[in-house]
Amino acid sequence: xxxxxxxxxxxxxxxxxxxxxxxxxxxxxxxxxxxxxxxxxxxxxxxxxxxxxxxxxxxxxxxxxxxxxxxxxxxxxxxxxxxxxxxxxxxxxxxxxxxxxxxxxxxxxxxxxxxxxxxxxxxxxxxxxxxxxxxxxxxxxxxxxxxxxxxxxxxxxxxxxxxxxxxxxxxxxxxxxxxxxxxxxxxxxxxxxxxxxxxxxxxxxxxxxxxxxxxxxxxxxxxxxxxxxxxxxxxxxxxxxxxxxxxxxxxxxxxxxxxxxxxxxxxxxxxxxxxxxxxxxxxxxxxxxxxxxxxxxxxxxxxxxxxxxxxxxxxxxxxxxxxxxxxxxxxxxxxxxxxxxxxxxxxxxxxxxxxxxxxxxxxxxxxxxxxxxxxxxxxxxxxxxxxxxxxxxxxxxxxxxxxxxxxxxxxxxxxxxxxxxxxxxxxxxxxxxxxxxxxxxxxxxxxxxxxxxxxxxxxxxxxxxxxxxxxxxxxxxxxxxxxxxxxxxxxxxxxxxxxxxxxxxxxxxxxxxxxxxxxxxxxxxxxxxxxxxxxxxxxxxxxxxxxxxxxxxxxxxxxxxxxxxxxxxxxxxxxxxxxxx
Ligand code: ADP
Numbered sequence: 001x002x003x004x005x006x007x008x009x010x011x012x013x014x015x016x017x018x019x020x021x022x023x024x025x026x027x028x029x030x031x032x033x034x035x036x037x038x039x040x041x042x043x044x045x046x047x048x049x050x051x052x053x054x055x056x057x058x059x060x061x062x063x064x065x066x067x068x069x070x071x072x073x074x075x076x077x078x079x080x081x082x083x084x085x086x087x088x089x090x091x092x093x094x095x096x097x098x099x100x101x102x103x104x105x106x107x108x109x110x111x112x113x114x115x116x117x118x119x120x121x122x123x124x125x126x127x128x129x130x131x132x133x134x135x136x137x138x139x140x141x142x143x144x145x146x147x148x149x150x151x152x153x154x155x156x157x158x159x160x161x162x163x164x165x166x167x168x169x170x171x172x173x174x175x176x177x178x179x180x181x182x183x184x185x186x187x188x189x190x191x192x193x194x195x196x197x198x199x200x201x202x203x204x205x206x207x208x209x210x211x212x213x214x215x216x217x218x219x220x221x222x223x224x225x226x227x228x229x230x231x232x233x234x235x236x237x238x239x240x241x242x243x244x245x246x247x248x249x250x251x252x253x254x255x256x257x258x259x260x261x262x263x264x265x266x267x268x269x270x271x272x273x274x275x276x277x278x279x280x281x282x283x284x285x286x287x288x289x290x291x292x293x294x295x296x297x298x299x300x301x302x303x304x305x306x307x308x309x310x311x312x313x314x315x316x317x318x319x320x321x322x323x324x325x326x327x328x329x330x331x332x333x334x335x336x337x338x339x340x341x342x343x344x345x346x347x348x349x350x351x352x353x354x355x356x357x358x359x360x361x362x363x364x365x366x367x368x369x370x371x372x373x374x375x376x377x378x379x380x381x382x383x384x385x386x387x388x389x390x391x392x393x394x395x396x397x398x399x400x401x402x403x404x405x406x407x408x409x410x411x412x413x414x415x416x417x418x419x420x421x422x423x424x425x426x427x428x429x430x431x432x433x434x435x436x437x438x439x440x441x442x443x444x445x446x447x448x449x450x451x452x453x454x455x456x457x458x459x460x461x462x463x464x465x466x467x468x469x470x471x472x473x474x475x476x477x478x479x480x481x482x483x484x485x486x487x488x489x490x491x492x493x494x495x496x497x498x499x500x501x502x503x504x505x506x507x508x509x510x511x512x513x514x515x516x517x518x519x520x521x522x523x524x525x526x527x528x529x530x531x532x533x534x535x536x537x538x539x540x541x542x543x544x545x546x547x548x549x550x551x552x553x554x555x556x557x558x559x560x561x562x563x564x565x566x567x568x569x570x571x572x573x574x575x576x577x578x579x580x581x
Pocket of ligand 1: 483484486487488511513514515516524525529530531532536537540541542543544545546547570
């Protein structure tokens with residue numbers, strides 16, 4: 001608006017300048033014509049005078065004429081001398097023959113000039129009329145002078161008027177233009193606001209432009225269409241990414257997408273957990289710089305070079321070691337494609353495989369020992385001992401003992417396999433644990449006495465009741481008592497107790513036997529683990545008793561606790577959940 005205003009003023013200024021010049025020229029032309037007519041009138045008057053320009057009455061006449069016309073009259077001889085003047089005495093005025101107007105009049109009869117008068121100290125206009133007196137020989141010049149002041153004053157007034165007019169007009173037009181442009185710009189402002197909202201991702205901001213028939217209306221319609229299309233696309237993108245996110249985050253498999261340059265594009269939670277990566281920090285970083293797994297690097301390279309998928313398996317280095325299986329495939333058909341990596345955690349699978357292999361080796365080894373003994377005794381008998389009456393019975397008994405051991409081991413193995421298979425082989429019933437303890441006590445009391453062991457039974461009353469598989473609990477207690485008897489030397493004591501501890505029913509089998517060293521206490525629950533292999537075997541032990549105890553207790557919702565000191569004895573506690581309700 002300021003620009004418009006200034007432009008208006010400049011135009012007005014130019015207009016005033018041109019107008020002033022035209023008016024001035026017009027005025028000057030008028031005054032010049034007036035001067036010439038007065039000079040011609042004076043010429044006629046002088047011609048009528050008796051002494052012409054030297055007439056005494058002329059000066060007075062000039063003065064009078066000067067007052068009437070507000071002009072100055074000067075008579076100048078052909079030689080340039082002033083002979084009469086309406087304002088000053090001739091003696092005050094020097095020769096005037098060289099004045100511009102006089103020189104022009106000399107040539108053309110009439111001369112006109114404007115300049116500053118040193119004599120009168122004002123801007124003046126001069127007109128000179130050559131006058132050839134018909135009565136006398138000597139001609140002269142009638143010079144008429146008028147001040148420019150009046151013209152200037154008039155022009156000034158005109159200028160003032162035009163300025164005021166232009167200023168008012170400028171203000172008015174600028175004001176009107178402001179209002180008009182504000183009105184016409186308003187939709188643009190609204191569009192700018194709405195476009196800014198679209199720029200920051202808000203596509204549903206309503207466009208507050210009334211429905212119009214002009215271009216704004218068309219534009220507004222197009223804009224709204226664009227908004228709703230963008231809104232729809234964003235929603236679809238969001239839905240897709242949410243769906244993808246949901247699928248990826250619920251996957252057990254780790255999924256990674258890597259750019260051709262090696263930077264991570266996408267990684268789900270499982271992949272981050274498997275590779276011990278922090279979620280947002282990995283994006284944009286090179287995968288192989290963060291994980292440094294040569295097997296994975298090779299698989300990626302192979303996929304990119306041979307343009308086929310590749311598989312690899314590796315162990316993670318950081319944190320708890322895991323075995324991961326990776327399947328690397330191409331992402332896009334480019335020169336050097338990006339890759340998608342799917343990771344499977346096969347740690348448990350591999351552990352199970354190792355366990356199975358170990359187990360097979362252990363079983364073969366365990367079964368081989370009694371078999372070898374049987375074979376050796378049978379061979380000895382065949383080679384002659386059969387007829388040795390002192391030894392043959394002993395060897396046959398050994399064969400029987402080893403065969404029984406073998407049988408027991410196979411039974412235990414089958415039992416363990418059944419428990420571990422997880423198949424529901426249990427019948428859950430409610431019963432008192434005292435019942436089991438009492439039965440076990442009755443079963444082993446005689447054997448204990450034979451082995452010179454003190455055998456005690458401490459039962460809490462009323463008996464804690466549990467809901468479990470009766471046979472399992474019976475086997476647990478039996479196995480613990482058999483061990484206590486095996487590993488407690490003569491004159492030792494064994495006790496079976498029942499009580500309630502930490503809201504659990506507890507069956508405790510305690511002995512004053514050889515005890516178990518701290519570092520062995522966890523291991524004795526492993527299959528075939530024995531602290532002293534020879535002693536265990538001599539006792540007819542299979543090395544599976546405690547493994548069965550542990551599995552059966554856990555399968556019945558309980559836990560095994562062991563407290564033991566080497567040389568002092570052991571105390572096994574079986575904690576089982578009390579029957580509720
Ligand atoms: P085993 O048939 O050899 O007894 P178990 O699984 O029952 O097999 O026991 C594993 C090992 O734990 C035994 O070989 C023995 O060394 C040790 N053990 C078990 N019970 C006791 C106990 N009451 N006192 C000392 N050592 C024991």
